[in-house]
Amino acid sequence: MHRRRWAILGVLMLSLLIVMLDNSILNVAIKTIASPAPTGLGASQGQIEWAINAYTLVFAGLLFTAGLVGDRLGRKKVLLGGIAVFGIGSALAAESGSPGQLIAYRALMALGAAFVMPATLAVLMNIFEREEQAKAIGIWAGGVGLAIVIGPITGGALLDHFWWGSVFFVNVPIVIVALVLMTVLVPDSRDPRPGRLDPVGVVLSVVGLVLLVYGIIKGGELADFTDAKVLATILAGLVVLAGFVVFERRSDHPSLDVTYFKNKVFSAAMSAMALVFFALMGVTFFGVFYTQSVRGYSPLESGVLLLPLAVAQLLFAPRARLLVDRFGNRATTTAGLVLIAATLAMFATFEAGTPIWLLEVVFFLMGTGIAHIMTPTSVVVMQALPREKAGSASALSNTFRQVGGALGIAILGSVLATSYRDGIEGKLGVLPPALRDKAAESIEATLGIAGKLGPQGKALVTPANDAFLHAMHVTALCGVGVALIGAVVTALFLPGKAPAAQQGEQETELVEAAE
Template structure:
């Protein structure tokens, strides 16, 4: 039954949800500034480039593959319970990551962190949707999205400070106090909620969703690692995953107790919002991938300085995310999301004007504009998804949004990252004549490898530095243009199919089907 004013402690509960989410988002932003240290054989674990990628991707693989499943389980067995389980798993896995003794242990510990994160993320948004009435839900989701911006802001700076004073494992150990405090707050403040419909579970659908999503994400990750889509290790798992997801859709349309009623994709508000989230994270994550290298290698900033330089992006999200609900109320979600996607596209295209010697304040302005655009895309899109579904399906709706976000981001990093790598390798090849022939292939794989080779060669390698930076900039410009193009596609999708300001916001009643589905 709808609560006219929501839960009496709803704003305190929102604070707990945002704080709980901090550990999940904080960890990924911290890790970005720690990669260079972890690769050091003395100060870190001596991880190779491939091992570093899998330290990131093992988390993504498990996280994206199980988000939907944990959303279903939370709706069925209790969102508070699933949130508590997820926080404990995340805390224990963070401890294991901090005290890993080799890269393989770190990769598996990060996968375990993904397991905990997959339980936490959909539960936070589902609980918010449950405790807030529809008229306040948009504002609450805007604040929730602002919490993500806060974590983005403090993550790199926190990581830089920790690395200046402690060993690399401290970037994972910082999660533990956050987990402990949030677990206490969850136990004392957050009410339990679940889907009141005690219909049977759909184990076949859940299993198909896990296998399909893991297959697709693995193929995406492998494509980014190998730099090609032609290898069987890329297209084999990817096509198998797509086939299994097709079987999942077929099964869900015919079972009487679906894990997720796929007919919701026939609702323009739902499907368009989900698509826009996937497209914008494809563009943003694919482009943001190169910014850490630009700041630390091309511009020569320390991890702490690089962390501080992303503050404008995060500050813009903190400022504008809570205000997005007012923008949507005044102009409508369609106009706000379309204009915001165009702003993000313009910001991404602006990265093509950056050069090796460009003043850093220009980068700061672009970052602020990009953050402002992002702040007005996520809240209305998330609200459109959540308002399309009955309250009892909030966990599944949240999981669907976050799954598409992760898939879009992983695909963006894999495809646009591969484009950047291929462009770099092509442009740096002519400058590698000073490198011994048996080392040229490895030296030209990335700007990090080239700079390492230049340092090892001493004065002879100095001639590699300028060409390496320029080759990276050329690849960065092409990647930025492609990201901007994807954001423009997102704007066109939203402008065409997202309902306008005066469209109804109540959950849509689905038509009856020959094989009735419980919704």
């Protein structure tokens, strides 16, 4: 038993916290980055989607390989390298001169992050004895919840006092502290029998997802999914992903063992995870523009408004097992997805003057629904596979969450962009023809151009708000449909209430499955 194990856990938590914090901290900065220079980068909605998805897709695509590299080269080396790359990417992202640079540097940050997350868990498992592992993993997983809570508020506070790049630059001093503490405290370890790498599988999965997401986002930007280039890109993405599945089925060392999905229970649980993140990331995306662009809240106020969502997750996630024990995985998860659908339906009724307390209630209920989906589905995933596959199951569930979120931003973001363009184009006659196409990209583009036109531009503010609210309603209803599909899948395929003899085992699995 390592004598400094709890201090080492603190360092691992710090590393995990900044990696997870980055996504939640970016949420409140979306509107600022979309603002014209010098306030922001003047990024279009599609470019904002890519700034988020560049991170998500690289992170998800490399998780499995990063874990295997750590097993081979040594977890400490990989952890130090990963956190250093993340820090360098953060510094470069903070100084980005264009949306394209920001997207590239976000991908670099994800490259580092992908090597940090599996290495922290592997080191943790190596320094704690079995009787303390469950407690340590519970604390480690709490870092994710902590990031959800403090990310939006930290981002909002930074944007109230500093430039937009501060949400990335804040990582740099924390990375330096983490590197010093890791070098001093964290012991190295490696797997004596590491798995084989699967570079072809990694390339196919990342390329396929990027092509698919690019096609979806481009279709939203053009408000035309029948465009030949859009259809060709989406089709190419689907063909590459099909090739990935065929390759993985034939490989003797796949990065994704597709045979897992022959288990209907496993497939249903993974689908539920992906669909809830699909809906959640899509809502967060349009929710920021609703609170900041339409309602006029500052980034800090917008971050505080997201607190009920995070608090509900922290409050109910550890207690979700009580409902699972009483009603079973199927009933708990299905009810959670129905609750998510109901909260999205509420978003479809929100207007510019809706009481803000109602938004807070909806966010709290949404967090409650998520807590009662993620906990039981994590348990189901871990229990559906043999115990020796626990590491793969955990990494796979993380990957599916990230991919679900990326597709949620791409698809729901494209619905939002298409609906907004349809609603605002007829109202842009007051603008010079050269500016109309740019103004139709997003509410932030319309308001940015309107702000430069003085009294003439003020006439566009109300139509822009109206067009955005209609687009948000349409997008939210699409999210309702996705959540209800998830509810049907879980109701049909997830297991019901476990026999009493298995309930004690479930509690142990719950902690192990937390991330």
